[in-house]
Amino acid sequence: MQDPVVGDESRSSIAEFVRRLDPDIRAALHFDDAAVVGADLLVSLCRALMDTDNTQPWQERLEAIFDKFDLTEVETGVDYVVSQVRNGEQAVSWLNSFKGRNYQLFALRLLGAADFKRLVDAVKADSAVVALAVRRGLRAMLPFAVAWSDAISNMTENQRKAVSKSDIFSLELTRVIVMMDEAFGEKFISTLPMQLTAATVDDLADWRPDDLTEIVTNIRHRVVESSAKRLQRENSQLVRKIRGAKDALTHSEDGISQAANSLIELIDRIMREAFSKEQVLAWVEANLPDEPLLTHEKDGNILPTKRAEVLCFVYRGGPTAREANEYDDGQGPSLIHDVLARVIVATRTSLQNFKHNDDGTQEEKEQLFSLLTGLEGALLLGLSISQIGITPDRPRAEVEA
Template sequence: MAALRIDESVVLVVETLVSLCSALTNSADTRPWHERIEDCFANTNDEDLQKILIAFTEEFQGDKPKSWIENFKNENYKSFVERLLGPARYRLLINAVKEDCAVVALAFRRGIRAFMPFAVAWSDALSLMSKEQLKAANRADVLAINAIEMVISIDDFLGEKVFSSLPMEVTAATSRDLAVWAPDGPDNLVPQFRALVTEASAKRVERANSPLVRKIRGARDALRYSEDGVSQAANSLIELLDRIMREAFPPAEVLLWVDKNLPGEPGLTHLKDGHRAPTKRAEALCFVYGGGPVVLREPNALDSGEGPSLLHDIVALVLVSARNKLQRLKHADSGTQEEREQLMIVLSALEGALMLGLTFGHLSAEYSTPPELPAA
């Protein structure tokens, strides 16, 4: 490797990455993904695992991955390697590299496509926010990004520019993996994934509080079959939101969580009947964090690194906005098509926010312990 001017750490990173991607894209292996990953490191001792982690950290810093690609594409370097190895061995090396790249590209495309329901959920959730709310978040540039178009654009690039130049036949790629996803744009694709968001949201609600899942189904049934459907659906969804948050984290636990994690954040507590109580935003933030810690982050132009993260903050804001809009809609008594359409927009946004919020909350709760209430 030294003769090829390639660091040992680069080889270690590439070998590990290709092995992981190969395991994750093996359609014949029906085990859960985490078991496949564990199997990749079954024969790796602690010292070797530490070397791999250090290599990943070093080689993925800054512009290093970009410099790999530039060096490999450099004509002078390619000529040097061909002279060093000879034409036959050079061709073998190039073919091996392309085959490894094909495995990684397949894993990347599957990962991008698996992200699509979350992109739809995020876009639906953001649709509920006003321009003023977006500006108040002080991250309007990030929030203006269309997640759905971004996913489709990356997927198209992989198909047109990457897959076409690699030997995908050596991978586990299926005809579905190779097919163009949205040849006519997202209009026909998004409704399919919105249905997946509805299903995923219901499953997460059921896991969190199984009796409450009927509130979502009841809201949809009311819209279909009842003359007073908008009001009934809004009532069901308000009850769903209030109960799923408060039964997971009662007000006393939310106050303790706020004092521990966001003591300086404004708008999280107020006085109710002379007693300090959490606001709806505080309840939503605690719920989205799953009662887990608010981790400090590296500050950047869009994030001070303190307070709620962008994703947690926006999902919590959407939950509160959804409840406010539902409060107005529950008094709807005209039963117009416009009211039903407004309710459906809120319902899609709420399902997206619940899917994201329960996912974030579950991940946060895995790495934390629930807050302890002070002794009475």
């Protein structure tokens, strides 16, 4: 590994301290080479990704960090970090051991008071950096959880039952995340020197389940904004369709019918501009030939169903093949792709009903606003997961071709 600069704030404080110790002392303290490299790599990556003043894309930040390490050391560090993530009990056991009285007395005798304090401070400083990354990562999940909840709210009970592993719908994902965030804050954030990190006031502000309604309302605004931005990148006219639907609901006497028409046209246009019917049929044949209800016959021609079009869209025309596990047999569309497809199709069906059965009641407006919220959530998720596999050197057109 390239020698780190002494006092380099982009690196791990633990690694910097431990590398200065005699090898025998390092071994006695249970700091092996892989652990030191893993800590250095993990903390360096967390610092780089949490730096809000850095305007570089995250890919370039990661490349800059990896450039500071030799390739073999990167492989060692990545393997170590992955093993700790997979075996969380091992990492927790080490932390409990480190905090234990016996270990601390042993380390104090071995290092002396001054170096022992440096070690403790280094562990706290690195832990604060990782804790900030965990909190931001946890909170970054909430917009997708809100989008997921809003999206599946557009499905009927029968449609939910049609999805395998339907017990996932019973989870209150937003509440679970907020409760995890609260517990993490009390157990870790509050005990660490967060002032040494790039933590903002918002990062340190507590989230509590009692504030869930306000939190979800604020997050939902972010979902709407994120969905609009992604649609804007696809086609600015699509964003105008959503705005037009909202304006129609708010201001027009015939708003419900107009809004339903706008949203149906929005869904159809997104699908149509992503893939032609011929491309969808070819995709179905290549990926889901045995999946029912993906094609139908009209005037002697085989055509894709709306569900097939949406599935092709959320997969971005990519393969559906995946490894089987205890939750997924690897056959057919994955759970999240299947749910999103069903949500968008179910939303379109409900909009058709509003289009033809418009009484102009306040209840209908509220139901249509709910459908719109769910649609925005589904589009955010669909457009987000469809970006997987698209890299800067692989243009979108190649993926869709």
